[in-house]
Amino acid sequence: MKKWFLILAGFALVTSMTFASGSQDQKTVVQEVKPLVLRLAETHPADYPTTKGDMKFAELVKERTNGRIIIEVYPSSQLGQEKAVIEQVQFGAIDFTRVSVSPLASFVPVFNALQMPYLYRSEEHMWNVLLGPIGKELLASLEPSGFIGIGWFEPGARNFYNSKRPVYKPEDLAGLKIRVQESELMVGLVQALGAVATPMPYGEVYSGLQTGVIDGAENNWPSYESTSHYEVAKYYTLDEHTRVPEIIIASKISMQKLSKADQEIIKQAALDAIPYQRQLWKEREKTSEAKVRAAGSVIIEITDKTPWQQRMKVLYAKQPENVQALIKRIQEVK
Ligand code: GTR
Numbered sequence: 001m002k003k004w005f006l007i008l009a010g011f012a013l014v015t016s017m018t019f020a021s022g023s024q025d026q027k028t029v030v031q032e033v034k035p036l037v038l039r040l041a042e043t044h045p046a047d048y049p050t051t052k053g054d055m056k057f058a059e060l061v062k063e064r065t066n067g068r069i070i071i072e073v074y075p076s077s078q079l080g081q082e083k084a085v086i087e088q089v090q091f092g093a094i095d096f097t098r099v100s101v102s103p104l105a106s107f108v109p110v111f112n113a114l115q116m117p118y119l120y121r122s123e124e125h126m127w128n129v130l131l132g133p134i135g136k137e138l139l140a141s142l143e144p145s146g147f148i149g150i151g152w153f154e155p156g157a158r159n160f161y162n163s164k165r166p167v168y169k170p171e172d173l174a175g176l177k178i179r180v181q182e183s184e185l186m187v188g189l190v191q192a193l194g195a196v197a198t199p200m201p202y203g204e205v206y207s208g209l210q211t212g213v214i215d216g217a218e219n220n221w222p223s224y225e226s227t228s229h230y231e232v233a234k235y236y237t238l239d240e241h242t243r244v245p246e247i248i249i250a251s252k253i254s255m256q257k258l259s260k261a262d263q264e265i266i267k268q269a270a271l272d273a274i275p276y277q278r279q280l281w282k283e284r285e286k287t288s289e290a291k292v293r294a295a296g297s298v299i300i301e302i303t304d305k306t307p308w309q310q311r312m313k314v315l316y317a318k319q320p321e322n323v324q325a326l327i328k329r330i331q332e333v334k
Contacts, residue, residue: 033068035067035069035070036068036069036258037070037071037072038069038072038095038254039071039079039094039095040054040057040058040071040073040074040094040095040096040098040248041074041078041079041080041088041089041096041097041098042073042075042076042077042097043075043076043077043081043085043202043203044075044076044223045075045226046075046076048075048222048284049222049277049280049283049284050153050246050281051073051098052276052280053098053274053276053277054073054098054248054273055073056273056276056277057071057151057248057269057270057272057273058070058071058073060269060272060273061265061266061269064265064268064269065262065265068262069258069265071095071096077202077203081203082097082099082100082103082181082182082201082202083103083106085097085099086099089146089147089249089250090107090146090147090251091146091251092252092253093251095250095251095254096150096248096249096250096254097248097249098246098247098248099246099247099249100155100181100244100246100247101114101115101244101246102115102181102183102185103181103182104247104249105183105184105185106182106183106184107147108141108142109320109323110138110322110323111138112184112185112319112323113319113326113327114138114244114330115183115185115186115242115243115244116312116315116319116327117189117241117242117308117309117312117315118241118242118308118312119242119327119330119331120243120330123157123243125333125334128333129330129333130152130245131152132333134326134329134330134333135152139151142249143252146251146253147249147250147252148250148252148255148263148267150248150249150250150270150271151247151248151267151270151271151273151274152246152247152248153245153247153248153274153277153278154277154281155220155243155244155245155246156220156221156222156223156243156281156285157220157240157243158218158219158220158241159218159219159220159221159236159237159238159239159241160173160178160217160236160237160239160241161216161218161219161224161229161230161233161234161236161237161297162178162215162216162217162233162235163209163215163216163233163235164176164215164216164235166235166237166298166300167235167237167239167300168237168302169307169308170307170308170311171194173190173193173194174195175194175196176195176196176216177195177196177198177213177214177215177216178190178195178198178214178215178217178218179205179208179209179214179216180200181199181202181244182199182201183199187199188315188318189241189315190218192311192312192314192315193308193311194311195216198213198214202227205217205227205229206227206228206229206232209232209233210232215233216233216235217229217233218241220285221284221285221292222285224236224288225289225291225292226288230292230295230297231295234296234297234298235300236292236297236298236299236300237302238299238300239302239305239308241308241312248270250266
């Protein structure tokens, strides 16, 4: 029903009356202008704040192009898991995706700087980085790899959770098999804490926890809740080891087919969707927390994060020069 409505609304019917000279004959010419339909891949379900942010972006593009460009959002990993989707965006088979910077950094390693543990002093610090010169430079730097970076979304802070025991300090993670995103940096992070890192696509984590292939994972409140991981891993430790920005990227191949003016509309629409997603995120963090607490998750507060931060020094030391330089610039942002 909705789809049909979109298709109908997308057709601009241009009707012109032509009068044959010297006669009273009337002819009606109906010209169809088909909208350009582009696809955006999203891993989260339709009611998730980030997916709603994607939808806001699509809505703004439709509005500002008078329905000439329709972006269809495919939620719940319908188009594949993040790493595979990024590859498809690179080849132009998928036009847009919203992903975590974590798997993107396997394609463009300098992005690792953005997901270093305990890098940002606060959410505000992170947003000053993303919306300032560094964020702009990084979006632009994606082009040689086949992507056009167009916007950022709020990722929240990531926390460890597991099915075995409460974790109060890094030593408590020793030997636990912890799922990480498909990212070398995240593997290093978990290893630095003494746990066993298991990279795995997001969609496989629930069954991994259920069957005991893994003992735990790490994520923000909304993801821990929306995936129902809290049902099978009830110990959630608020160590806030990292904030990994979410990014919207377009395929360079798809974008090059558009006029410069339309490319600008798309970039601006992505930026204008950010405040909406951030607002929804704030609300969802609260409802997710309330839901998992009510379901009986054991929430462990960490008052002193120093022992966690100490463990991360090795990871900082391991980074190549260009990443180190960017980290320093990020730390200097007010
Ligand atoms: C979520 C993020 C997803 C995905 C997921 C994961 O927080 O929004 O894009 O990267 O984490 O852990 O795979």
